[in-house]
Amino acid sequence: xxxxxxxxxxxxxxxxxxxxxxxxxxxxxxxxxxxxxxxxxxxxxxxxxxxxxxxxxxxxxxxxxxxxxxxxxxxxxxxxxxxxxxxxxxxxxxxxxxxxxxxxxxxxxxxxxxxxxxxxxxxxxxxxxxxxxxxxxxxxxxxxxxxxxxxxxxxxxxxxxxxxxxxxxxxxxxxxxxxxxxxxxxxxxxxxxxxxxxxxxxxxxxxxxxxxxxxxxxxxxxxxxxxxxxxxxxxxxxxxxxxxxxxxxxxxxxxxxxxxxxxxxxxxxxxxxxxxxxxxxxxxxxxxxxxxxxxxxxxxxxxxxxxxxxxxxxxxxxxxxxxxxxxxxxxxxxxxxxxxxxxxxxxxxxxxxxxxxxxxxxxxxxxxxxxxxxxxxxxxxxxxxxxxxxxxxxxxxxxxxxxxxxxxxxxxxxxxxxxxxxxxxxxxxxxxxxxxxxxxxxxxxxxxxxxxxxxxxxxxxxxxxxxxxxxxxxxxxxxxxxxxxxxxxxxxxxxxxxxxxxxxxxxxxxxxxxxxxxxxxxxxxxxxxxxxxxxxxxxxxxxxxxxxxxxxxxxxxxxxxxxxxx
Amino acid sequence: xxxxxxxxxxxxxxxxxxxxxxxxxxxxxxxxxxxxxxxxxxxxxxxxxxxxxxxxxxxxxxxxxxxxxxxxxxxxxxxxxxxxxxxxxxxxxxxxxxxxxxxxxxxxxxxxxxxxxxxxxxxxxxxxxxxxxxxxxxxxxxxxxxxxxxxxxxxxxxxxxxxxxxxxxxxxxxxxxxxxxxxxxxxxxxxxxxxxxxxxxxxxxxxxxxxxxxxxxxxxxxxxxxxxxxxxxxxxxxxxxxxxxxxxxxxxxxx
Ligand SMILES: [Zn+2]
Numbered sequence: 001x002x003x004x005x006x007x008x009x010x011x012x013x014x015x016x017x018x019x020x021x022x023x024x025x026x027x028x029x030x031x032x033x034x035x036x037x038x039x040x041x042x043x044x045x046x047x048x049x050x051x052x053x054x055x056x057x058x059x060x061x062x063x064x065x066x067x068x069x070x071x072x073x074x075x076x077x078x079x080x081x082x083x084x085x086x087x088x089x090x091x092x093x094x095x096x097x098x099x100x101x102x103x104x105x106x107x108x109x110x111x112x113x114x115x116x117x118x119x120x121x122x123x124x125x126x127x128x129x130x131x132x133x134x135x136x137x138x139x140x141x142x143x144x145x146x147x148x149x150x151x152x153x154x155x156x157x158x159x160x161x162x163x164x165x166x167x168x169x170x171x172x173x174x175x176x177x178x179x180x181x182x183x184x185x186x187x188x189x190x191x192x193x194x195x196x197x198x199x200x201x202x203x204x205x206x207x208x209x210x211x212x213x214x215x216x217x218x219x220x221x222x223x224x225x226x227x228x229x230x231x232x233x234x235x236x237x238x239x240x241x242x243x244x245x246x247x248x249x250x251x252x253x254x255x256x257x258x259x260x261x262x263x264x265x266x267x268x269x270x271x272x273x274x275x276x277x278x279x280x281x282x283x284x285x286x287x288x289x290x291x292x293x294x295x296x297x298x299x300x301x302x303x304x305x306x307x308x309x310x311x312x313x314x315x316x317x318x319x320x321x322x323x324x325x326x327x328x329x330x331x332x333x334x335x336x337x338x339x340x341x342x343x344x345x346x347x348x349x350x351x352x353x354x355x356x357x358x359x360x361x362x363x364x365x366x367x368x369x370x371x372x373x374x375x376x377x378x379x380x381x382x383x384x385x386x387x388x389x390x391x392x393x394x395x396x397x398x399x400x401x402x403x404x405x406x407x408x409x410x411x412x413x414x415x416x417x418x419x420x421x422x423x424x425x426x427x428x429x430x431x432x433x434x435x436x437x438x439x440x441x442x443x444x445x446x447x448x449x450x451x452x453x454x455x456x457x458x459x460x461x462x463x464x465x466x467x468x469x470x471x472x473x474x475x476x477x478x479x480x481x482x483x484x485x486x487x488x489x490x491x492x493x494x495x496x497x498x499x500x501x502x503x504x505x506x507x508x509x510x511x512x513x514x515x516x517x518x519x520x521x522x523x524x525x526x527x528x529x530x531x532x533x534x535x536x537x538x539x540x541x542x543x544x545x546x547x548x549x550x551x552x553x554x555x556x557x558x559x560x561x562x563x564x565x566x
Numbered sequence: 567x568x569x570x571x572x573x574x575x576x577x578x579x580x581x582x583x584x585x586x587x588x589x590x591x592x593x594x595x596x597x598x599x600x601x602x603x604x605x606x607x608x609x610x611x612x613x614x615x616x617x618x619x620x621x622x623x624x625x626x627x628x629x630x631x632x633x634x635x636x637x638x639x640x641x642x643x644x645x646x647x648x649x650x651x652x653x654x655x656x657x658x659x660x661x662x663x664x665x666x667x668x669x670x671x672x673x674x675x676x677x678x679x680x681x682x683x684x685x686x687x688x689x690x691x692x693x694x695x696x697x698x699x700x701x702x703x704x705x706x707x708x709x710x711x712x713x714x715x716x717x718x719x720x721x722x723x724x725x726x727x728x729x730x731x732x733x734x735x736x737x738x739x740x741x742x743x744x745x746x747x748x749x750x751x752x753x754x755x756x757x758x759x760x761x762x763x764x765x766x767x768x769x770x771x772x773x774x775x776x777x778x779x780x781x782x783x784x785x786x787x788x789x790x791x792x793x794x795x796x797x798x799x800x801x802x803x804x805x806x807x808x809x810x811x812x813x814x815x816x817x818x819x820x821x
Contacts, residue, residue, distance in 0.1 A: 071704065071705055072705040073705055074703045074704060074705045074706050075706065329707060330705065330707055
């Protein structure tokens with residue numbers, strides 16, 4: 001039995017309704033408890049800001065695409081090298097670090113749970129292997145269904161139950177967590193050299209539209225009672241004028257779940273552009289935020305960009321090709337048979353580029369204009385908008401109007417003409433930041449029930465103690481301290497153990513992988529379904545029996561089991 | 567100042583030494599210089615007998631002489647920005663990576679990646695060089711950008727891949743895919759090579775021996791005269807690589 005007592009903590013725990021109380025947190029054997037004995041180890045938090053461990057609900061840190069980003073960018077690998085030190089492995093890389101680099105940097109910032117935003121089912125083993133080498137965070141994998149042939153056939157046949165059965169079989173086979181749609185239909189169209197340009201375009205050769213796919217998958221998701229909703233990367237990412245596609249998508253979304261959103265829209269900054277060309281691109285954050293404010297069944301994340309060098313990587317193959325045509329630098333393009341694809345290119349976001357300045361403004365605007373912080377989560381779509389190590393800077397920008405003005409002064413002076421940011425006064429408070437960086441994620445992902453994102457007795461003892469004293473700080477003027485504080489915890493506690501202290505990693509760590517299994521009635525089990533089996537026999541290069549990820553790939557798997565309403 | 571580094575006998579002489587710290591600027595002050603033997607960090611004096619002669623006030627007055635079993639030393643001269651390194655025998659992989667100034671003389675052979683992504687300065691190898699001599703690196707779109715690399719013997723495959731600037735001079739033969747992806751700079755080959763300059767977009771390559779398996783995507787552009795080692799030769803001029811809308815120049819000696 002190991003016991004730990006965190007004393008004198010300034011706690012904000014939104015899911016438990018705690019908005020800044022000085023209290024003690026008792027921990028026994030990795031869980032939060034009511035109280036511990038007098039022999040418990042004690043940490044004096046000294047009135048510092050203490051939050052549940054951070055949760056990133058959309059990040060790209062593990063898997064084949066991330067790894068390809070690593071080997072196509074030797075210059076990125078040379079950046080951010082750290083030597084072996086105590087239990088710490090060597091790390092390297094800046095925008096696409098090694099797995100240990102990701103894990104340690106997240107841990108230093110108080111993050112204890114990370115969702116990988118896109119796992120190709122066929123290549124799931126690689127993702128899981130990298131998960132086990134990300135030892136300080138519990139990991140979850142969004143599983144790509146955007147170009148899945150069986151899904152598109154079910155959508156064409158208007159058979160939502162069949163779509164649910166395909167999802168259930170696949171999630172269980174690849175140990176995935178939730179449904180991810182990346183440019184639904186578009187990635188498969190790209191396999192034929194095409195793309196889709198609205199949610200009403202036909203996907204070539206499949207007779208379905210992205211809109212039909214999104215609607216069907218939202219319903220299938222609820223039939224399976226999955227913890228998370230459908231996680232959508234809308235069509236037309238990065239295209240001037242794409243806000244209309246985003247609004248059209250939002251119009252489709254029914255309200256089907258009382259506990260959480262029915263659709264999660266990721267990196268919405270990239271989907272909120274007005275104008276018709278790169279020359280007249282403008283911010284449509286006001287329209288998008290209004291739509292989100294009007295529909296409580298939506299949750300979004302920002303997809304903030306930050307200036308500097310990074311790497312873009314997504315299953316959205318055609319979008320990456322458009323970027324390649326702009327930059328003519330390195331480009332990777334990848335097809336995953338019968339399922340999805342991907343593309344990767346390095347980018348540099350510049351303050352001298354008006355387009356980049358407007359993009360920067362849009363992300364912040366979304367966070368400031370969406371009224372309810374539970375609906376808008378902090379993200380950079382790491383590393384697409386910026387590496388996640390920029391989160392503290394984004395927090396500081398959201399908390400300080402003065403900091404935003406100072407930054408705006410460095411940008412292209414026309415930025416204010418194309419984006420409403422200068423007119424926005426709102427400054428987020430500590431509570432709202434706590435919601436946007438952990439509590440809202442736990443709710444949106446549906447993992448508060450397994451003890452994530454809060455500090456009530458029974459919860460996982462994942463705790464972040466930041467060297468910030470809310471009573472003594474005014475974030476609107478002390479933004480530098482806010483930034484530094486969120487960048488380096490005094491203590492990061494993972495499952496009851498201090499894993500990082502003042503930026504030093506002190507424990508090797510051992511994480512869990514959370515996945516979902518939806519139980520379906522026998523007639524919906526596709527293992528012996530002739531049509532489904534034929535897919536493997538005729539098209540896949542992998543046998544059906546070799547396709548599922550074996551348990552040994554998840555040394556500490558945590559399974560969430562649901563009962564499908566089929 | 568002259569620093570002589572003579573290798574000491576080692577229990578397992580085949581384990582490579584990561585010696586990127588062996589550059590003149592590091593010897594100016596009495597620094598604690600460390601290298602890696604495999605994954606073990608070693609003090610310089612654990613690997614070498616060190617003899618220092620004379621003073622130096624700036625790195626360009628530092629000469630490092632490497633002697634003994636030098637063929638296992640990797641990354642010697644990486645990021646070097648002044649001074650001189652003389653290798654009495656062979657040298658391991660990645661000698662002169664990213665070097666920006668100064669000179670490296672190799673009396674024996676050099677292993678792969680000699681002068682990779684070099685920015686400036688001079689490397690002369692009196693023996694043969696391995697693959698990827700004066701080239702870029704995996705995933706890197708720009709290779710050597712400046713300075714000169716001269717190899718008196720032969721070099722391996724992918725010589726001067728992604729060459730962007732500076733001059734590469736190979737007196738012997740080159741291997742396959744010589745000058746592939748060249749974007750600038752000058753590549754001069756005294757001997758033969760195989761499939762030169764695929765995807766070339768800029769720069770000049772001159773071949774005074776034979777070019778085997780010449781690619782069909784170069785456009786003939788007349789005859790010019792060029793000099794090599796005091797003799798004048800008639801050269802066939804080509805432009806390409808047309809497949810990549812390239813504007814490079816490839817000159818091959820007319821027989
Ligand atoms: Zn993403």
